[in-house]
Amino acid sequence: xxxxxxxxxxxxxxxxxxxxxxxxxxxxxxxxxxxxxxxxxxxxxxxxxxxxxxxxxxxxxxxxxxxxxxxxxxxxxxxxxxxxxxxxxxxxxxxxxxxxxxxxxxxxxxxxxxxxxxxxxxxxxxxxxxxxxxxxxxxxxxxxxxxxxxxxxxxxxxxxxxxxxxxxxxxxxxxxxxxxxxxxxxxxxxxxxxxxxxxxxxxxxxxxxxxxxxxxxxxxxxxxxxxxxxxxxxxxxxxxxxxxxxxxxxxxxxxxxxxxxxxxxxxxxxxxxxxxxxxxxxxxxxxxxxxxxxxxxxxxxxxxxxxxxxxxxxxxxxxxxxxxxxxxxxxxxxxxxxxxxxxxxxxxxxxxxxxxxxxxxxxxxxxxxxxxxxxxxxxxxxxxxxxxxxxxxxxxxxxxxxxxxxxxxxxxxxxxxxxxxxxxxxxxxxxxxxxxxxxxxxxxxxxxxxxxxxxxxxx
Numbered sequence: 540x541x542x543x544x545x546x547x548x549x550x551x552x553x554x555x556x557x558x559x560x561x562x563x564x565x566x567x568x569x570x571x572x573x574x575x576x577x578x579x580x581x582x583x584x585x586x587x588x589x590x591x592x593x594x595x596x597x598x599x600x601x602x603x604x605x606x607x608x609x610x611x612x613x614x615x616x617x618x619x620x621x622x623x624x625x626x627x628x629x630x631x632x633x634x635x636x637x638x639x640x641x642x643x644x645x646x647x648x649x650x651x652x653x654x655x656x657x658x659x660x661x662x663x664x665x666x667x668x669x670x671x672x673x674x675x676x677x678x679x680x681x682x683x684x685x686x687x688x689x690x691x692x693x694x695x696x697x698x699x700x701x702x703x704x705x706x707x708x709x710x711x712x713x714x715x716x717x718x719x720x721x722x723x724x725x726x727x728x729x730x731x732x733x734x735x736x737x738x739x740x741x742x743x744x745x746x747x748x749x750x751x752x753x754x755x756x757x758x759x760x761x762x763x764x765x766x767x768x769x770x771x772x773x774x775x776x777x778x779x780x781x782x783x784x785x786x787x788x789x790x791x792x793x794x795x796x797x798x799x800x801x802x803x804x805x806x807x808x809x810x811x812x813x814x815x816x817x818x819x820x821x822x823x824x825x826x827x828x829x830x831x832x833x834x835x836x837x838x839x840x841x842x843x844x845x846x847x848x849x850x851x852x853x854x855x856x857x858x859x860x861x862x863x864x865x866x867x868x869x870x871x872x873x874x875x876x877x878x879x880x881x882x883x884x885x886x887x888x889x890x891x892x893x894x895x896x897x898x899x900x901x902x903x904x905x906x907x908x909x910x911x912x913x914x915x916x917x918x919x920x921x922x923x924x925x926x927x928x929x930x931x932x933x934x935x936x937x938x939x940x941x942x943x944x945x946x947x948x949x950x951x952x953x954x955x956x957x958x959x960x961x962x963x964x965x966x967x968x969x970x971x972x973x974x975x976x977x978x979x980x981x982x983x984x985x986x987x988x989x990x991x992x993x994x995x996x997x998x
Contacts, residue, residue: 541976548975551793552771552783556664558598558622558821565600572800585848598821599831604803606811611851614863616989617816619941620791621823625651625964629763634740642716649824655966660686665763669753681751686768688717732756767966779972786968791869792819798982815986833941865989866953868942872896874959887930889959892971894925895978898955906942911954917992922984924977
């Protein structure tokens with residue numbers, strides 16, 4: 540069962556090469572499970588027992604299930620994760636020539652380990668906007684899976700430091716532009732006749748046109764990024780590891796969406812008293828401050844809209860619902876690296892294949908407190924899965940998540956957790972195979988048991 544779940548996650552990973560594709564892969568799974576797609580531009584009609592989702596900007600997807608025994612004032616049990624990962628995105632003027640080489644103009648998105656992008660076989664993926672013959676403007680996802688691009692390393696003989704020691708400190712403006720072509724026939728193609736002529740080189744337009752089956756002269760704009768064409772896979776002597784890009788945070792995304800789907804069977808919904816929700820946001824890696832990020836009004840607007848649809852939009856009901864709710868901020872955690880064990884607090888060093896990690900930080904870089912941690916440990920007991928603890932070394936800085944952002948916006952009790960991994964923000968990351976499944980079981984237990992466990996806490 541564990542290996543089968545990991546393989547299903549691999550399928551998701553290999554589909555989800557960008558945030559756009561991650562949302563599309565999530566949508567496919569929600570529809571297959573009987574969820575109904577809503578639109579923010581249309582009126583909603585919700586009812587007890589319903590399963591719903593909606594999408595914003597094609598990069599954020601929010602899904603929820605209304606228990607048949609839900610009453611106004613009852614809580615929401617929510618899991619929040621994100622669809623974006625550090626990558627090299629393509630600038631608005633997509634190409635330039637350097638020493639007779641056509642290169643892709645890249646810009647860093649998030650805090651990536653950029654040296655890992657060198658000497659990799661790179662494809663291209665994202666969203667393209669184009670105009671049809673009837674003058675309608677449409678969008679289409681595009682994915683070029685073959686290695687059309689590469690960022691070559693500088694030979695060691697040319698990169699020695701001042702004391703004859705090889706050094707590697709790439710300048711992302713000068714050194715991270717990806718080679719696309721030197722072929723004279725492609726470099727000399729006539730310019731496009733569309734409004735994108737000054738921004739999209741005809742060589743790139745031809746590649747997109749071939750993949751997306753659109754007229755290259757119909758292209759208006761695009762949001763593209765480089766992607767590693769090597770598929771995600773299992774590894775290790777006993778297939779105990781999983782190797783892939785974008786584990787941060789597609790692992791949490793997949794665990795939570797599967798937990799919601801598998802916790803929304805008819806027999807579960809018939810007795811459910813809460814609203815269960817999974818929120819997969821964009822732009823976490825750059826601070827969440829966007830129209831589709833966790834720092835936006837998206838969650839609270841949705842919260843209020845659901846309450847109004849289910850019969851009681853009053854401030855009193857809103858306050859009661861917020862008080863009874865719980866948010867799990869799900870984002871990957873730092874596993875102990877045996878070669879760099881000194882980078883961890885020896886008493887708080889999560890290991891691969893040992894369960895989800897509860898993250899703590901006294902300075903509120905994580906939203907966990909003693910109450911939310913106790914709740915989350917209780918869910919582990921009920922699911923019979925392991926759980927670990929993490930706090931950063933006292934002499935090191937600490938990253939953050941959507942947890943403190945959402946706790947600030949809503950006042951909802953929040954816990955920060957995640958599966959342990961290595962090589963975070965590399966083009967190729969690593970995690971434990973068993974952790975994929977145990978994290979899913981833990982989240983499923985949280986969605987199923989939050990109301991009952993919370994009812995046992997007396998403060």
